[in-house]
Amino acid sequence: MRPDPSALRARLRAIVGPANVLDSAQDMAAHLSDWRGRYHGEALAVVRPGDTAEVSAVVAACAAAGVAMVPQGGNTSLCGGATPLGDGRAVVVSLTRMQRIRALDAENDTLTVEAGCTLAQVQAAAVAADRLFPLALASEGSCMIGGNLSTNAGGVQVLRYGNTRDLVLGLEVVLADGRVWDGLRGLRKDNTGYDLKQLFIGAEGTLGIITAAVLKLFPAIRSRATAWAAVPDPQAAVRLLGRLRAECGDRVSAFEIVGRAALDLVLRHIPGARDPLADAAPWAVLVELGDPGLGAPLAEQLEEALATAADLGLVTDAAIAASGSQAQALWALRENISEAQRIEGVSIKHDVSVPVSRIPEFLECAGAALRQRWPDVRIVAFGHIGDGNLHYNLSKPEAGDNASFIASTPEVNRVVHDLVHTLGGSISAEHGLGQLKREEIARYKSPLELELMRSIKQALDPRALMNPGKVLPPACADPDEGLKGIPDNTITGP
Numbered sequence: 001m002r003p004d005p006s007a008l009r010a011r012l013r014a015i016v017g018p019a020n021v022l023d024s025a026q027d028m029a030a031h032l033s034d035w036r037g038r039y040h041g042e043a044l045a046v047v048r049p050g051d052t053a054e055v056s057a058v059v060a061a062c063a064a065a066g067v068a069m070v071p072q073g074g075n076t077s078l079c080g081g082a083t084p085l086g087d088g089r090a091v092v093v094s095l096t097r098m099q100r101i102r103a104l105d106a107e108n109d110t111l112t113v114e115a116g117c118t119l120a121q122v123q124a125a126a127v128a129a130d131r132l133f134p135l136a137l138a139s140e141g142s143c144m145i146g147g148n149l150s151t152n153a154g155g156v157q158v159l160r161y162g163n164t165r166d167l168v169l170g171l172e173v174v175l176a177d178g179r180v181w182d183g184l185r186g187l188r189k190d191n192t193g194y195d196l197k198q199l200f201i202g203a204e205g206t207l208g209i210i211t212a213a214v215l216k217l218f219p220a221i222r223s224r225a226t227a228w229a230a231v232p233d234p235q236a237a238v239r240l241l242g243r244l245r246a247e248c249g250d251r252v253s254a255f256e257i258v259g260r261a262a263l264d265l266v267l268r269h270i271p272g273a274r275d276p277l278a279d280a281a282p283w284a285v286l287v288e289l290g291d292p293g294l295g296a297p298l299a300e301q302l303e304e305a306l307a308t309a310a311d312l313g314l315v316t317d318a319a320i321a322a323s324g325s326q327a328q329a330l331w332a333l334r335e336n337i338s339e340a341q342r343i344e345g346v347s348i349k350h351d352v353s354v355p356v357s358r359i360p361e362f363l364e365c366a367g368a369a370l371r372q373r374w375p376d377v378r379i380v381a382f383g384h385i386g387d388g389n390l391h392y393n394l395s396k397p398e399a400g401d402n403a404s405f406i407a408s409t410p411e412v413n414r415v416v417h418d419l420v421h422t423l424g425g426s427i428s429a430e431h432g433l434g435q436l437k438r439e440e441i442a443r444y445k446s447p448l449e450l451e452l453m454r455s456i457k458q459a460l461d462p463r464a465l466m467n468p469g470k471v472l473p474p475a476c477a478d479p480d481e482g483l484k485g486i487p488d489n490t491i492t493g494p
Helices: 005-016 025-031 052-065 119-128 145-151 234-251 260-269 298-311 324-335 337-344 356-373 399-406 409-422 447-460
Strands: 045-047 068-072 090-094 101-105 110-114 168-174 180-183 209-216 223-231 252-259 283-291 317-320 351-353 378-384 389-395
Touching (some): 025 045, 052 068, 052 168, 052 209, 101 119, 110 119, 223 234, 234 298, 234 356, 252 260, 283 298, 337 378, 337 389, 356 389, 389 399
Parallel strands (some): 045 090, 068 090
Antiparallel strands (some): 110 209, 168 209, 223 283, 223 317, 351 389
16 A cells, blocks of 8 residues: 555644645755755655654654655765655655754763754864864764764864764664664763664664764864975875874874865865965875864974974975964865865766775876876875875866766776775775665675675664665665766765
8 A cells, every 4th residue: 555645744743743844845845955966856745853752753653654764964965865766755854953962971071962963063062061072074064963973974083083983972763663772871881782873873874863872072172283294195195194193193183185186276266275385296285283282382293293204205395384374274275175176167076995005006006097098187186094085086177078078987986996996995985875876885895795784774674664775785786787877976075
């Protein structure tokens, strides 16, 4: 029996109130397209529960009607993970009303928040307690912590603090049948069986809906030192990272690499952008040290470390920020790369990771393979070299030549992703799989890995009602299917 949409919408209105069930095309529009504009779906309704009890009742009602659900937070996914499919058979469950800070335990260094809190709200709550929540993303004013958890977001401070899954102690999750698992424990040691929270972190809402989390807090950072350093090549950058970590320890909080093509786009398109160094360098790194101690001599330590690296040929020039505004200007060069690319035009984008030690090999081999097939390809490479995550984006220098190149996206992806796989890497470092890489992952996950993932899905969501069409490829998927007809990776984002 097909579900009765009118009856379900009436039931949802009874649960959350009429104002929080949207069903007109105009009211739902913002929830039916992804941030990049790549995916557009349809839905029976968008429902906005206000607390966990309402989420539970909404899920139970949808499950009873056999209707699929698409959890959604700030809708900033870069892979279509929060966009419903085009069949219009799902209900979007928006968590935007769930923005309460439930508890702050300063002595335990934990913060308990609801899933609809923006990342900026979480950061501000930590600051109010003289603490740090270290996850930092360009979209922090609009992305929500539930989505950050569901995608295991990365960011620029993974090097020191780890990915989002490393910042979580406990979760509250509404399961596919509406039951609520209360795992909101602020424990750093709990050896009582399977670590269930890790199943839901990074699952992109395919196993349940995260409604709240206990997050780790850290001492506030009171002293910083930031530098922009030219390096001769990526191998020198990797060696420099090793030396800095050996000399400065965990004070190294960020270490970003920026290729010349990426910096040139920022200098061309972003008003006020200036090259920090007198001479153009093929590669640069952005380094930041941080310390909880007020007045820690970080600038002197960083200057000394870079001078030693220069004597070894690892650094050819460097600029150390002398003020907070200068540090912001250096960070703006890195953070505006995506915006500069958007202004420049379309490109084929990749979010990949390899072992840090193999980053130079990847860049050399990928560049050689791509230039052999497309001699004038422009490679815009940048990213979090400290944790092996590169954003590797490709286009032609002239916009008029780009259409035919973009049409080669499947072939380009094969070159890049096959090499990443050969080097022991991942085709999705921090953006997730969503719809974008759902089929393609079948080429790179072993049959056993996919079997285990499907077993977990079957156990927790046997009717496949949670965020269908995301993450897991169909059991009969052709490993090459993900390389056919991929929507072009052309809009904004890293």
